[in-house]
Amino acid sequence: MSEMRLVVVGAAGRMGRALVRAVAEIEGARVCAAIERSGSEFLGQDIGELAGVGTLGVAVTDDALSAFAAADGVLDFTAPVASLEFAELAAQARIVHVIGTTGWAEDEDKPLFAAARHARIVKSGNMSLGVNLLAALVKKAAQALDADFDIEVLEMHHKHKVDAPSGTALLLGEAAAEGRQIPLAEHSVRSRDGITGARKSGDIGFATLRGGSVIGEHSVIFAGEGERIELTHRAEDRQLFAKGAVKAALWAFDKKPGFYSMADVLGLND
Numbered sequence: 001m002s003e004m005r006l007v008v009v010g011a012a013g014r015m016g017r018a019l020v021r022a023v024a025e026i027e028g029a030r031v032c033a034a035i036e037r038s039g040s041e042f043l044g045q046d047i048g049e050l051a052g053v054g055t056l057g058v059a060v061t062d063d064a065l066s067a068f069a070a071a072d073g074v075l076d077f078t079a080p081v082a083s084l085e086f087a088e089l090a091a092q093a094r095i096v097h098v099i100g101t102t103g104w105a106e107d108e109d110k111p112l113f114a115a116a117r118h119a120r121i122v123k124s125g126n127m128s129l130g131v132n133l134l135a136a137l138v139k140k141a142a143q144a145l146d147a148d149f150d151i152e153v154l155e156m157h158h159k160h161k162v163d164a165p166s167g168t169a170l171l172l173g174e175a176a177a178e179g180r181q182i183p184l185a186e187h188s189v190r191s192r193d194g195i196t197g198a199r200k201s202g203d204i205g206f207a208t209l210r211g212g213s214v215i216g217e218h219s220v221i222f223a224g225e226g227e228r229i230e231l232t233h234r235a236e237d238r239q240l241f242a243k244g245a246v247k248a249a250l251w252a253f254d255k256k257p258g259f260y261s262m263a264d265v266l267g268l269n270d
């Protein structure tokens, strides 16, 4: 089979550059285009040079439409508004769209389901094997423990991160809620300040820390009377997410149009 041609959108960002490095390392794919927004200081620069893998002969452009028309897939770690636009273009081009973007408002990602009638979309708040395995463990633990165990999700990220709670924290919260067979939206507590009153039984709490260069750390705490279970994942390298995204694109290459998760890619739903 010929190499999968991948467009990296948001290519000059932290994840964009990590994705270009990951594609360079993984067999079966190559970067065919690199996209940044109109007016970006990076337009015209070689994306291989920016990512530190040497000249690739691929200059950063703002012409996503032409790039998608000549590609097999898109790697997208940008922002929700941008990812919605890219999903429409990916659907028009009938290609693979891997979405790692987080920070979605409630229901903001619904248009992606329409796009998935034509595109093969893989979307996840975390593309690493470790976190997706952790989510499966969290679901099991929540199934096994009754509501006497209070569930709290704690996360820490670098100081540049713009959204909270992280996509991963929400994914883990969803896993816990699924395990308990309750809707997360009706039980999540995303912040506490002042006289909050005692904790309500059955709530799933989120706590957010930001600072320095932390790549991504998540703990799910099950706090009972006299005992506490803590399940933790620590990402030490952004390449972890980038490699997962490339793996997802290659996996989706021969799949039917549809909406897939990283758990599908990793076979954790089998």
Ligand SMILES: NC(=O)C1=CN([C@@H]2O[C@H](COP(=O)(O)OP(=O)(O)OC[C@H]3O[C@@H](n4cnc5c(N)ncnc54)[C@H](OP(=O)(O)O)[C@@H]3O)[C@@H](O)[C@H]2O)C=CC1
Binding pocket: 009, 010, 011, 012, 013, 014, 015, 016, 035, 036, 037, 038, 040, 077, 078, 079, 081, 082, 099, 100, 101, 102, 103, 124, 125, 126, 127, 128, 163, 167, 241
């Ligand atoms: N699912 C996962 O495994 C992971 C997800 N993420 C998520 O990925 C996203 C990006 O993170 P990160 O790389 O750190 O952020 P950065 O800000 O470093 O990169 C985002 C890039 O996307 C660009 N961008 C934004 N809007 C557009 C647009 N309309 N057209 C073209 N380019 C655009 C930005 O350009 P500009 O600066 O001009 O806005 C920037 O270059 C976040 O939502 C983050 O939470 C991160 C790591 C792992």
Ligand SMILES: O=C(O)C1=N[C@H](C(=O)O)C[C@H](O)C1
Binding pocket: 102, 103, 125, 126, 157, 161, 165, 166, 167, 168, 169, 215, 216, 217
């Ligand atoms: O913004 C980041 O950096 C990360 N974002 C994702 C998230 O919101 O969970 C994944 C990872 O933790 C890094």
